[in-house]
Amino acid sequence: MRFPEKFLWGGATAANQCEGAYNEDGKGLSIQDVLPKGFKLITDEPTADNLKLKGIDYYHRFKEDIRLFTEMGFKVYRFSIAWSRIYPTGEEEQPNEAGLRFYDEVIDECLKYGIEPLVTISHYETPLALAKKYNGWADRRLIDLYVKYCRTLFERYKKKVKYWITFNEINSIIHQPFMSGAILTPKEQLTQQDLYQAIHHELVASARAVKLAHELMPQAMIGCMILAVTIYPLTPNPDDIIEVMKLERNTYLFADVQVRGEYPAYAKRIFEENNIHLNITNQDKEDLKNVVDFVSFSYYSSNCASADPTKGEPTGSNMTTNLKRNPYSKVSEWGWQIDPQGLRYTLNRFYDRYQKPLFIVENGLGATDELIMQADGSYTVEDDYRIQYMNDHLIQVSEAIKDGVDVLGYTAWGCIDLVSCSTAEMKKRYGFIYVDLDNDGIGSMQRYKKKSFDWYKNVIATNGESL
Ligand code: BG6
Numbered sequence: 481m482r483f484p485e486k487f488l489w490g491g492a493t494a495a496n497q498c499e500g501a502y503n504e505d506g507k508g509l510s511i512q513d514v515l516p517k518g519f520k521l522i523t524d525e526p527t528a529d530n531l532k533l534k535g536i537d538y539y540h541r542f543k544e545d546i547r548l549f550t551e552m553g554f555k556v557y558r559f560s561i562a563w564s565r566i567y568p569t570g571e572e573e574q575p576n577e578a579g580l581r582f583y584d585e586v587i588d589e590c591l592k593y594g595i596e597p598l599v600t601i602s603h604y605e606t607p608l609a610l611a612k613k614y615n616g617w618a619d620r621r622l623i624d625l626y627v628k629y630c631r632t633l634f635e636r637y638k639k640k641v642k643y644w645i646t647f648n649e650i651n652s653i654i655h656q657p658f659m660s661g662a663i664l665t666p667k668e669q670l671t672q673q674d675l676y677q678a679i680h681h682e683l684v685a686s687a688r689a690v691k692l693a694h695e696l697m698p699q700a701m702i703g704c705m706i707l708a709v710t711i712y713p714l715t716p717n718p719d720d721i722i723e724v725m726k727l728e729r730n731t732y733l734f735a736d737v738q739v740r741g742e743y744p745a746y747a748k749r750i751f752e753e754n755n756i757h758l759n760i761t762n763q764d765k766e767d768l769k770n771v772v773d774f775v776s777f778s779y780y781s782s783n784c785a786s787a788d789p790t791k792g793e794p795t796g797s798n799m800t801t802n803l804k805r806n807p808y809s810k811v812s813e814w815g816w817q818i819d820p821q822g823l824r825y826t827l828n829r830f831y832d833r834y835q836k837p838l839f840i841v842e843n844g845l846g847a848t849d850e851l852i853m854q855a856d857g858s859y860t861v862e863d864d865y866r867i868q869y870m871n872d873h874l875i876q877v878s879e880a881i882k883d884g885v886d887v888l889g890y891t892a893w894g895c896i897d898l899v900s901c902s903t904a905e906m907k908k909r910y911g912f913i914y915v916d917l918d919n920d921g922i923g924s925m926q927r928y929k930k931k932s933f934d935w936y937k938n939v940i941a942t943n944g945e946s947l
Pocket of ligand 1: 900
């Protein structure tokens with residue numbers, strides 16, 4: 481057997497990338513509603529060219545979509561709850577009942593088909609009002625507001641949801657302070673002091689959510705979620721090895737705190753050398769001791785790094801900075817390097833370090849797809865490139881399992897096509913299900929099964945034996 485019997489196969493989405501209905505049923509604006517071009521542009525108000533405002537109309541079609549996930553045999557479905565559907569500005573005394581009811585329906589639909597919901601509490605969609613009023617996570621008051629929101633979710637869904645994730649890709653705040661941390665200060669002007677204080681606030685908020693989850697839902701499993709920025713040295717030059725060690729710590733620091741309950745030893749030097757003096761209260765230290773039950777992460781690609789900035793070719797990856805191409809890796813249409821073995825390596829590195837169950841909650845290939853008519857008049861997408869990518873990655877997951885790594889499950893990113901995060905376009909598709917919608921927002925929104933739909937269905941049905 482390549483995969484454990486109870487392996488959780490499934491897919492993942494995020495509210496802001498699929499729901500649409502950005503101002504329906506009392507929803508407040510989120511930071512995504514002013515990001516029409518992904519990372520590249522922040523507008524004052526929502527603009528018509530922002531595809532996320534309508535998304536793939538999942539808000540009105542989720543039953544059809546979950547039925548398709550069921551047809552593939554999903555055991556788990558990861559989705560996020562839009563904070564601003566529950567607390568439109570983040571500060572209301574009472575939650576928005578219509579928002580809560582919507583997620584009741586989504587969860588009930590999953591449970592009806594025996595799909596385990598895996599809820600991301602915050603997936604790059606902080607209420608915009610909190611960015612404008614407090615500069616997002618730079619302000620300590622966000623902790624209490626987030627914990628209040630968590631309490632509402634836990635009390636409402638505690639009987640239905642076992643798996644929770646506190647923050648999507650919490651470490652991405654280093655690269656994208658607005659999208660990840662709702663911090664309006666432009667990245668170039670943001671001091672390391674303010675950035676790391678915001679990070680500290682998120683880490684405390686996450687730990688307090690873990691504490692609350694354990695109190696209110698003793699059966700629940702609550703995890704952290706890390707953007708796995710897997711880095712190899714560009715050359716065997718010891719300078720490059722040390723460079724990689726330092727860069728890796730930008731990722732590890734977040735998981736180290738959430739898994740071990742305190743800042744790692746190397747943080748002291750990072751703080752000293754960058755003139756960072758964190759305000760850490762005694763209560764914060766106590767709170768941080770509430771450690772996660774599992775470590776989840778996204779993995780799309782690996783990169784190289786060099787101590788010499790003039791060496792190597794820069795990568796096209798837009799989630800990270802200063803990384804170099806690996807001459808041994810292929811590259812996606814969007815410049816993301818493809819490295820299936822990097823996933824085995826990443827799983828082993830995390831497991832060696834933490835000995836906690838791991839969950840791969842994002843992986844997949846963003847590609848341009850073409851909808852074609854078949855002989856019988858039905859439509860499909862011949863996405864062999866996606867099948868190849870996922871097949872190669874899943875084989876490496878099975879290798880990691882043989883290595884002894886405890887992997888809880890795998891949720892393919894964007895299991896249904898949705899608006900991309902970094903570029904806010906439809907053209908970059910990840911799904912097993914094609915959605916008829918283009919970059920201009922034109923299309924019927926109709927859903928079509930791609931070739932990968934049946935492929936994944938078979939992978940799940942055979943518990944990975946078909947790989
Ligand atoms: C992850 C995010 O970083 O990458 C997702 O958690 C995102 O929200 C995914 O969609 C892929 O990135 P992109 O830019 O191709 O959508």
